[in-house]
Amino acid sequence: MTLLETQKLTRAYGGVVAVSEVDFEVEQGLITGLIGPNGAGKTTLFNNITGLDVPTSGTVQFKGKNITGKNAHTICRMGIARTFQNIRLFKELTVLENVMLGRHFKVGRSASTGRLATALKSFFSMEEEESIMREHALKWLSFFHLEHLVDELAKNLPYGHQRELEIARALATEPSLLFLDEPAAGMNPQETDALMKTIRKIRSLGITVVLIEHDMKLVMNICDTITVLNYGQNIAQGTPSQIKRNPLVVEAYLGKEDA
Amino acid sequence: MGSWAEFFQHLMNGLTLGGIYALIALGYTMVYGILKFINFAHGDILMMGSYIGLFVYNAIRGELLGFWTIIAFFLSMLVGMMFSAILGMAIEKIAYKPLRKATRLAPLLSAIGVSFILSNLAAWMWGTKSKKLEYPFDNSPIHLGDIAVTPHQIMILVVVVVMMVALKLFIDRSRLGKAMRATSLDQDTAKLMGIKVDRIIAITFAIGSALAATAGFLIALEIKVYPSMGTMTGLKAFVAAVVGGIGNISGAMVGGILLGLIETFGVALLGIPYALRDTIAFIILIIILLVKPEGLLGKAEKEKV
Numbered sequence: 001m002t003l004l005e006t007q008k009l010t011r012a013y014g015g016v017v018a019v020s021e022v023d024f025e026v027e028q029g030l031i032t033g034l035i036g037p038n039g040a041g042k043t044t045l046f047n048n049i050t051g052l053d054v055p056t057s058g059t060v061q062f063k064g065k066n067i068t069g070k071n072a073h074t075i076c077r078m079g080i081a082r083t084f085q086n087i088r089l090f091k092e093l094t095v096l097e098n099v100m101l102g103r104h105f106k107v108g109r110s111a112s113t114g115r116l117a118t119a120l121k122s123f124f125s126m127e128e129e130e131s132i133m134r135e136h137a138l139k140w141l142s143f144f145h146l147e148h149l150v151d152e153l154a155k156n157l158p159y160g161h162q163r164e165l166e167i168a169r170a171l172a173t174e175p176s177l178l179f180l181d182e183p184a185a186g187m188n189p190q191e192t193d194a195l196m197k198t199i200r201k202i203r204s205l206g207i208t209v210v211l212i213e214h215d216m217k218l219v220m221n222i223c224d225t226i227t228v229l230n231y232g233q234n235i236a237q238g239t240p241s242q243i244k245r246n247p248l249v250v251e252a253y254l255g256k257e258d259a
Numbered sequence: 260m261g262s263w264a265e266f267f268q269h270l271m272n273g274l275t276l277g278g279i280y281a282l283i284a285l286g287y288t289m290v291y292g293i294l295k296f297i298n299f300a301h302g303d304i305l306m307m308g309s310y311i312g313l314f315v316y317n318a319i320r321g322e323l324l325g326f327w328t329i330i331a332f333f334l335s336m337l338v339g340m341m342f343s344a345i346l347g348m349a350i351e352k353i354a355y356k357p358l359r360k361a362t363r364l365a366p367l368l369s370a371i372g373v374s375f376i377l378s379n380l381a382a383w384m385w386g387t388k389s390k391k392l393e394y395p396f397d398n399s400p401i402h403l404g405d406i407a408v409t410p411h412q413i414m415i416l417v418v419v420v421v422m423m424v425a426l427k428l429f430i431d432r433s434r435l436g437k438a439m440r441a442t443s444l445d446q447d448t449a450k451l452m453g454i455k456v457d458r459i460i461a462i463t464f465a466i467g468s469a470l471a472a473t474a475g476f477l478i479a480l481e482i483k484v485y486p487s488m489g490t491m492t493g494l495k496a497f498v499a500a501v502v503g504g505i506g507n508i509s510g511a512m513v514g515g516i517l518l519g520l521i522e523t524f525g526v527a528l529l530g531i532p533y534a535l536r537d538t539i540a541f542i543i544l545i546i547i548l549l550v551k552p553e554g555l556l557g558k559a560e561k562e563k564v
Contacts, residue, residue, distance in 0.1 A: 052447055072450035082451060090444045093437075101441050105453035107434055116344060119462050122435040123425070129434045173453055 003028040003177055003208050004049070004080075009058035011041075011048050018044040020232040021058065026177065031203055032210045033223035033240075037252060041232040042212045043085060046179050050082050051075040062177070077105055081175035083166045085182040085212070091155035095146060095165055098154050099137035100130075102172025107132055140168040144198070160191045164198070171202070178202065180211040184218050196222050220244070228252065264405030269527045270520070275412045277519020278419035282474035283496030284503065284511035285426065286347075286467025292443040292506040293463055296363070299370040300350060301471055302493020303377035304343050306486060308472025309479045310385060312339025313392050320393070332395035336476045340469040347468025348461045356457070381486040389485035392476075415477050422470060423512055429466075430508055439463060443506070495540045502547050504557025513556060518543065 004026040011019040019041040026032050034042050047053035049060050051072035059068045067075055081102075090098050107129050122129065141147050144164040149157065154165060163183060170178060180199070184192045192215060199222055203209055213219045219226065220240040228236040228243060230252040236243060243249055283305060290298045316335035323331055354373050358366045400407035430436040442449045442459045450456055474496075475489060482488060496515065503514025518540055525531045525539050547554065 050451065052451070072447065073453050073455050076451050076453040084448075088445060088448045090441050090448065092444060093440060097437055097440075101437055101449075101452045101454070104434060104438050104441075105455075116341070116462075116465060118458075119429075119435055119465065122433045123429050126428070126433045130432060133434065169452070 001028045002026070003063065004210075005061045006045075006049065007059045007061070009045070009048060009060065010056045011044050011053060012056045017232050019048065019055075019229075022229070022232070022234045024227055024234060025237075026208060026210055027225065028176075028208050029203070029206070030208065030224040031199065031222055032208075033219045033226040034210060034212045034229065035214070035216075035219055035226060035243075036229035040229040040252075042229055043181055044232075045229070046082060046181055046212065049075075050080055050179060073105070076173055076175075079174070079176040080179070081170035081173045081177070082179035083163075083170055083181055083183065085185060087162050087166050089154040089162060089166055089169070091153070093154060094150065095141065095152050095154055095157065096134065096137055096150040098165060099140055099169050099172050100133040102140075102169045103133040103136050106136075106174070137172060140172050143171070143201075144168050159186055163187070163195075167198070167202075171207070175207060177208045177210070180209065180213075182212050182214065184213055184215045192218055262405070265527075267406050269523050271406075271408055271412055273520035273523035274516065275415045275419075275519070276523060277499075277516035278415055279474045279478055279492070279515075280496045280499045280518050281512045281515025282419060282422060282470045283493060284500040284515045285423075285508065286471045287497050287500040288503070288505055288507060288511040289439075289463050289467045291500070292508075293439070293446075293460055294355075294359070294366075295506075296355070296366050297370065297497065298355075298464075298467075299367065300354075300373040300377060301467070301497075302489030303374045303381075304347050304350070304468045304489070305471035305475035305493060306381060306484070306489035307346055307377060308339040308343030308468070309392075309475035309484045309488065310339075310381060310390075311342040312336050312472065312476040313390055313479065313484050315339070316392065316395075320395075328395040336473060339476050340472045343468040343472035344465035347464040351461060351464045356460075378486045378490070385486070387486055389483035389488075391483050392479040394480055398480075411480055418473065418477060422473060426466070426470070427508070435459070435462060491537060495537070498540045498544045502543060502554055504554025507554065507556045510554055510556035514554065517555075 002025055006022055006024045008021040008023065009019055010017065010021055022045060024045065034045070036042055044053065048055045051070055051074065054069045059066055061067070062078060062080065067078065090101065138147060141150060144167070146161060146164060146168065149161065154162065157165060167180065167183065184195055187195060196218060199209055199211070223240055226237065226240055226243045227234060228249050235248045235252060236246045238246070283301065286301050287297060290296060312335045315338045316332060319331050319335065320328060350373055354369045355366045358369055394411065396410050398409050398411050400409050430439060438449065438454045438459050439462070441452065442454060442456050446456050478492065495518065499514040499518040500511045502518060503510030503512070521543065522536055522539050526533055526536050531539065
């Protein structure tokens with residue numbers, strides 16, 4: 001079943017077309033890899049799907065609903081979460097607070113109260129809301145074995161833990177689809193191995209994963225299907241072995257022989 | 260001269276004045292923390308809330324006596340706070356939000372415009388003559404040995420402390436407070452946590468405006484209510500926010516109280532002429548901008564590209 005689908009998705013910045021008429025499909029339950037040389041438009045595609053950027057043209061369908069150009073917070077609430085290539089934690093907040101924020105919208109949204117009423121309610125039911133959020137956050141922190149670091153400021157964590165924390169925070173929003181932007185960047189081989197196990201574990205929870213990655217070993221090992229972008233265009237998709245043999249892909253990465 | 264009692268007297272005056280500055284400075288700093296924008300209409304929002312509070316108080320006070328006038332006073336203050344909160348949110352929505360993606364100068368100019376509109380509107384509707392707000396209690400000083408404290412000062416200190424503690428709890432502990440901090444750190448990522456950033460901004464304006472109205476209503480007992488009552492006090496509170504480190508909640512509290520103390524002791528002990536009292540704040544502003552531009556509690560921030 002198709003979980004997410006873009007049709008002729010285009011994003012141009014002035015004259016520069018970063019993503020050009022891309023048809024991209026994500027099958028539910030699979031791990032999808034998105035690869036391509038630097039500047040191929042991978043992150044732009046992520047941004048346009050998750051609502052941080054608005055496509056110039058084309059559509060994005062998620063669970064059969066058109067989500068093109070919707071607010072990032074709306075898309076998050078519908079079940080799409082993501083991480084960033086250059087980790088974007090709330091550095092001045094604690095580890096626990098970072099993950100608790102992922103629970104923000106799951107709490108205290110029962111009544112259609114106004115702004116002032118919401119603020120007052122949040123003030124007077126502080127303890128209750130806090131404990132619900134904390135309990136859930138701790139669950140995700142223990143998933144990554146980070147429970148012992150709860151009160152540490154996010155910025156003080158070692159790099160590898162920061163990556164894990166960002167994934168934990170994304171998972172706390174209970175997504176059905178998780179986008180990971182270069183999760184293995186800067187990791188050593190042991191950390192990358194651990195990450196592969198984690199991603200498989202996330203899939204086993206029923207969460208569909210899409211990842212941008214330059215580490216080919218990881219991509220070929222873990223992905224069920226791969227899409228290749230080059231110069232903003234979708235040039236190939238298929239299983240890892242199909243992609244490895246695809247001449248267009250080889251050319252994109254290595255350049256034409258006569259070039 | 261120079262006795263302990265006199266020192267304590269000035270300390271009390273400085274703390275109450277500083278508490279008022281701090282309450283107003285919080286609104287500037289909270290909005291700046293999230294939008295990197297100075298709401299120059301903040302002082303006028305204070306003024307509008309004070310007027311509404313005054314009208315409500317005059318209407319319900321009637322022949323009430325003793326304890327009940329105090330209840331009526333706080334009830335009126337609450338109405339003034341709510342009015343300012345709603346006004347603050349409305350101004351944000353109409354005059355600032357549409358300009359969020361414009362140059363940084365645009366909302367600033369818009370704020371100055373809103374400030375003029377509000378003070379002229381008040382002058383037109385209610386006249387420029389100041390209106391007296393009656394004390395809800397007998398304000399003759401209470402003598403504790405050599406020290407004289409007015410009930411008004413005690414009330415200001417109590418209200419300021421309660422407000423600050425409540426705000427600090429709200430920001431640090433509540434779900435929405437966390438969302439506010441997250442929004443001020445990184446709006447995009449906050450959105451990806453499902454946080455409705457527009458709503459958080461509205462709530463920030465509401466809280467800041469309500470705190471300003473509280474401060475306005477409290478000082479109205481002494482300075483009365485008039486269309487430009489928020490201008491100088493607002494500007495000085497802005498200085499306090501910058502001194503403490505704009506964008507930093509604790510900084511606004513510290514900056515406000517410090518400014519109140521310096522003004523009071525500057526006149527009382529250093530012999531700065533009373534007529535120059537209002538210049539003290541701005542001299543401090545210039546010194547801070549030269550020596551520690553990020554403010555006392557602010558962190559030197561690398562300019563984001």
